[in-house]
Amino acid sequence: SQTIHQWPATLVQPVGSPLSLECTVEGTSNPNLYWYRQAAGRGLQLLFYSVGIGQISSEVPQNLSASRPQDRQFILSSKKLLLSDSGFYLCAWSVRRQGEQYFGPGTRLTVT
Amino acid sequence: QKEVEQNSGPLSVPEGAIASLNCTYSDRVSQSFFWYRQYSGKSPELIMSIYSNGDKEDGRFTAQLNKASQYVSLLIRDSQPSDSATYLCAVNMRGFGNEKLTFGTGTRLTIIP
Numbered sequence: 334s335q336t337i338h339q340w341p342a343t344l345v346q347p348v349g350s351p352l353s354l355e356c357t358v359e360g361t362s363n364p365n366l367y368w369y370r371q372a373a374g375r376g377l378q379l380l381f382y383s384v385g386i387g388q389i390s391s392e393v394p395q396n397l398s399a400s401r402p403q404d405r406q407f408i409l410s411s412k413k414l415l416l417s418d419s420g421f422y423l424c425a426w427s428v429r430r431q432g433e434q435y436f437g438p439g440t441r442l443t444v445t
Numbered sequence: 446q447k448e449v450e451q452n453s454g455p456l457s458v459p460e461g462a463i464a465s466l467n468c469t470y471s472d473r474v475s476q477s478f479f480w481y482r483q484y485s486g487k488s489p490e491l492i493m494s495i496y497s498n499g500d501k502e503d504g505r506f507t508a509q510l511n512k513a514s515q516y517v518s519l520l521i522r523d524s525q526p527s528d529s530a531t532y533l534c535a536v537n538m539r540g541f542g543n544e545k546l547t548f549g550t551g552t553r554l555t556i557i558p
Contacts, residue, residue, distance in 0.1 A: 365544050376550035377489070377533070384544060423488055427544075433479055434535075434546055436488040 335360035339424050339437040346444055352397075352411040354440050356424030359405065364426040366407040367434060368399055371421040383407060419444045448472065449536050451549035460558050464521040468534030468549055471515070477537035478510055478517045479546065482530045489533055493519060524556045 381399035481489035
């Protein structure tokens with residue numbers, strides 16, 4: 334069966350510090366991978382998605398970036414965090430086109 | 446007009462009753478529709494998918510799709526306190542070839558014991 338991991342689970346970072354969040358998927362090959370952010374009390378905002386190694390599509394211009402160095406690994410990064418980057422960061426995967434997405438447990442980021 | 450619209454609630458339903466959640470979408474060529482359940486502080490969990498007009502039943506859950514009217518709904522029968530959560534509607538907005546889902550902002554459901 335497929336499993337998706339995210340770490341860390343929680344993170345408190347000062348403004349201006351760098352960020353690296355990692356997501357890995359097990360039990361499937363060539364998944365589509367997604368990064369979402371959910372601000373407190375808000376809906377899901379798609380940040381990036383990837384259909385293959387090195388292929389990244391950005392949905393929202395901001396100070397975040399994403400990379401996919403391996404088939405089942407997706408990384409979200411920032412060089413300098415802003416207060417507005419606080420939120421619940423979710424990684425998701427899918428296999429079928431137009432298909433359902435499955436979410437990881439998420440990382441709760443607080444920027445202070 | 447929002448692409449995927451849900452009533453934010455909160456929707457309060459007595460235990461044992463039927464909870465009805467609705468979602469409308471703007472893109473007529475949408476092909477795939479999903480309902481997710483999200484408990485407070487947790488990540489969304491897929492509970493139903495539907496692709497064709499009509500009803501799809503899975504246990505206490507029934508998804509209903511009407512492409513002509515551009516709405517999809519979720520019925521929860523015999524509601525339990527454990528059904529209290531936010532329910533997210535998600536739609537593949539542009540048919541075949543689009544890899545993304547568009548999510549509504551969710552409806553918060555509270556089941557009253």
